[in-house]
Amino acid sequence: MEQASGNQDGTQNQNDAQNQVLLLQTATAFNPAAYNLPQFRYKHLPSSEVRNAWNGWIRGFERVMKASSITDGSMKKIQMLAMGGLELQNVFDGIPGADEESEESADPFAVARTKLDNHFSPKQHESFERYLLVLDDVTRNGRTD
Numbered sequence: 001m002e003q004a005s006g007n008q009d010g011t012q013n014q015n016d017a018q019n020q021v022l023l024l025q026t027a028t029a030f031n032p033a034a035y036n037l038p039q040f041r042y043k044h045l046p047s048s049e050v051r052n053a054w055n056g057w058i059r060g061f062e063r064v065m066k067a068s069s070i071t072d073g074s075m076k077k078i079q080m081l082a083m084g085g086l087e088l089q090n091v092f093d094g095i096p097g098a099d100e101e102s103e104e105s106a107d108p109f110a111v112a113r114t115k116l117d118n119h120f121s122p123k124q125h126e127s128f129e130r131y132l133l134v135l136d137d138v139t140r141n142g143r144t145d
Helices: 002-028 047-068 073-084 086-094 108-120 126-141
Strands: none
Touching (some): 047 108, 086 108
16 A cells, blocks of 8 residues: 555656646747737728838837747748737738748748738839929929920
8 A cells, every 4th residue: 555655656746847847848938929019900090100010010020039039930920920910811811922832932931021011011103203203393493394
């Protein structure tokens, strides 16, 4: 009977040691979600502010990834979409070719980020840009050719 009790104590000590190791591993492993980076929400913003909001959010996200020691491009892309929320996921899913991973692009995060950067950058309207150029020329030189 005493032998069985000794085995149970040994098993209990082993389980306690394993639980302590697991707690230490969990405590030292950084969870990006614990950083409380807000989701990227932009639909309520004026269109002129979306680009700056995106730049600020992605900078914060990259800091979280750095603090988390996450360097794998696929994992960073998944984390970006998960932490970014549904608005960002819907935009990403609507960009043609954004989710394609090819052998020539070594970093899926870099490809996804570039596509999102392009999406959130101000759109250029060529005829309006030309109008502004002519207007500037007229106001500077007084010419109306």
